[in-house]
Amino acid sequence: MCGIIGYIGNKPANEVIFDGLTRLEYRGYDSAGIAVVDNQKIHVRKDIGKLRNIRKLLVDDFSSDSSIGIGHTRWATHGRPSAFNAHPHGDCQTSLMVAHNGIIENFMKLKKRLASEGHEFKSETDSEVLAHLIESHYDGNLKSAVIEALKDVEGAYAIAVLHKNHPDELVCIRKESPLIVGLGNEENFIASDVTAILQYTRSVVYLDNFEGAVVKRDGVEFFTIEGEKVEKNAVQVEWNPVAAEKGGFSHFMLKEIFEQPQVIRNTIGGRTSEEEGKIYLEELRLTGPDIYRTQRIVIVGCGTAFYSGCVGKYLIEKLVQIPVECDLASEFRYRSPLVDANTLVIAISQSGETADTLAAVKEAKKRGAKVLGVVNAKESSMTREVDGLVYIHAGPEIGVASTKAYIAMLTALTLLALMLGKIRSVLDPEFVKEKIKELKILPQQIERVLDKHEEIKELASQFLHAKSFLYLGRGFNYPTALEGALKLKEISYIHAEAYAAGEMKHGPIALIDDEMPVMAIVTQSDVYDKTLSNLKEVQARSGQLIVVVTEGDGEIAHLTDCKIEVPAVSEILSPIINVIPLQLFAYYVADLRGLDVDQPRNLAKSVTVE
Numbered sequence: 001m002c003g004i005i006g007y008i009g010n011k012p013a014n015e016v017i018f019d020g021l022t023r024l025e026y027r028g029y030d031s032a033g034i035a036v037v038d039n040q041k042i043h044v045r046k047d048i049g050k051l052r053n054i055r056k057l058l059v060d061d062f063s064s065d066s067s068i069g070i071g072h073t074r075w076a077t078h079g080r081p082s083a084f085n086a087h088p089h090g091d092c093q094t095s096l097m098v099a100h101n102g103i104i105e106n107f108m109k110l111k112k113r114l115a116s117e118g119h120e121f122k123s124e125t126d127s128e129v130l131a132h133l134i135e136s137h138y139d140g141n142l143k144s145a146v147i148e149a150l151k152d153v154e155g156a157y158a159i160a161v162l163h164k165n166h167p168d169e170l171v172c173i174r175k176e177s178p179l180i181v182g183l184g185n186e187e188n189f190i191a192s193d194v195t196a197i198l199q200y201t202r203s204v205v206y207l208d209n210f211e212g213a214v215v216k217r218d219g220v221e222f223f224t225i226e227g228e229k230v231e232k233n234a235v236q237v238e239w240n241p242v243a244a245e246k247g248g249f250s251h252f253m254l255k256e257i258f259e260q261p262q263v264i265r266n267t268i269g270g271r272t273s274e275e276e277g278k279i280y281l282e283e284l285r286l287t288g289p290d291i292y293r294t295q296r297i298v299i300v301g302c303g304t305a306f307y308s309g310c311v312g313k314y315l316i317e318k319l320v321q322i323p324v325e326c327d328l329a330s331e332f333r334y335r336s337p338l339v340d341a342n343t344l345v346i347a348i349s350q351s352g353e354t355a356d357t358l359a360a361v362k363e364a365k366k367r368g369a370k371v372l373g374v375v376n377a378k379e380s381s382m383t384r385e386v387d388g389l390v391y392i393h394a395g396p397e398i399g400v401a402s403t404k405a406y407i408a409m410l411t412a413l414t415l416l417a418l419m420l421g422k423i424r425s426v427l428d429p430e431f432v433k434e435k436i437k438e439l440k441i442l443p444q445q446i447e448r449v450l451d452k453h454e455e456i457k458e459l460a461s462q463f464l465h466a467k468s469f470l471y472l473g474r475g476f477n478y479p480t481a482l483e484g485a486l487k488l489k490e491i492s493y494i495h496a497e498a499y500a501a502g503e504m505k506h507g508p509i510a511l512i513d514d515e516m517p518v519m520a521i522v523t524q525s526d527v528y529d530k531t532l533s534n535l536k537e538v539q540a541r542s543g544q545l546i547v548v549v550t551e552g553d554g555e556i557a558h559l560t561d562c563k564i565e566v567p568a569v570s571e572i573l574s575p576i577i578n579v580i581p582l583q584l585f586a587y588y589v590a591d592l593r594g595l596d597v598d599q600p601r602n603l604a605k606s607v608t609v610e
């Protein structure tokens, strides 16, 4: 997603910054900008499009002797891709500029307050409030103004700040979004990841949450958000350029699995009010009457997107109490579907370009249904076909096997179901408040599961030679089993099938023997006891059980030693956390088998043909 770079030294700042931004291109972006200070004046250049197309504006026609500046590549979240919305953003007098990654959750409240105090806004972004907030606290000390400004801010941020009165320093600080400081010889750097600066220095300081730095040519002073000085040690980065592109991970898939806590923060960021129990889905474009008129919902998608829709069915039926049907887009489009003006069709797609899903959207519209797109890629074909949108804000997904987009789809569908349930008066506002709170702590709970990656790798190493796997789940986690099996088969080429655990007795149980590993999701839920009984049937037939269980579950101990524990969460949120160990398991099986995880055979990232 967005990338930041800051430079202070003795080279032309815009050239160094442009070079750094090109090395952040792999994160995906739709616009970019650079600001420098020259002769006590700020000069800014920004535009939409690829860096190679706007190089003329940012470098060739931007002759400046400045050797201090900041730059940014933006992946639009709040506000469409445009030159106005591109970073860096300035205050009223263009005295200072800010490049920001993350989401300011209370920006609407802050913007209203600042506007009433006379601040004039030039963009639709949440980030611009930061520039005005810092302006309102500035009295000659930039570091203090930044610290004071952030006291009002809720959300995630990594920021770099440039001020015309301070041509010898940059200020940066972070909370939740990553930020590093690179140490050079009479030059120093700020960047959202090391890729941007590796060609200049390998000596890097990783800022922790709530830590910042005043970065000068000849030194860096680190501080905490309370303004206290803090000592930080530099580390020497030993990456080759390809590893650097992947942020140090061996594959994009693994990097994307580890990005998931941040992806959830981005998907919910700025869309909820915990105090009021409200959810805002800005591009939904469904009116009250549209929502009340809906008698049926049909969800369509392909592959992983379809499985997220299967979770959506459980969510919407429980929270909104509208009947939901879930259909593969490739089936829906050819089966004369019964949809009409009282049907809401929800089409889910990461790429927004999947041919079958696009055809299903067109078919549904032809039959008079309203169509809502749950989409990742901005400006994709699907965004132009649908009546309303819920962007999932997963950022660019490069690994062919979808991981973070699935998590973002589930999070977006949860927000949608809570919102519709509240509007249709099915849900009590207190319930919605409670779920918003739980959603917000989910990223930390997922981080705890990610911390178990070595344990999951060890487990995976025991099953490298299995010929076939069975995945079992029930209720909300039946789709988790489907998605887990899909991940395993597409990257490890091991046959894997998923069943609703209650179906075992109706056929698949015949497959069980001591060579058949069975991966079961049996976390605490309304169907826990039922699932446990199904697993006892597997154990009685010598099947090798691997289970995903809730932390502290004592009952499972006598069934198997192969278990992965996950933190306890509400049943409606459990598919979001339970799929994480399954993604890691599939990843390690494939990697340990020596396979090309990011480019599995026969698969393409975006299936634009039938």
Ligand code: F6R
Binding pocket: 302, 303, 304, 305, 306, 348, 349, 350, 351, 352, 353, 354, 357, 400, 401, 402, 403, 486, 490, 605, 606, 607
């Ligand atoms: C599986 C996977 C595919 C996609 C499917 C739909 O890991 O990536 O199954 O989920 O091709 O793609 P989108 O979401 O782009 O429509």
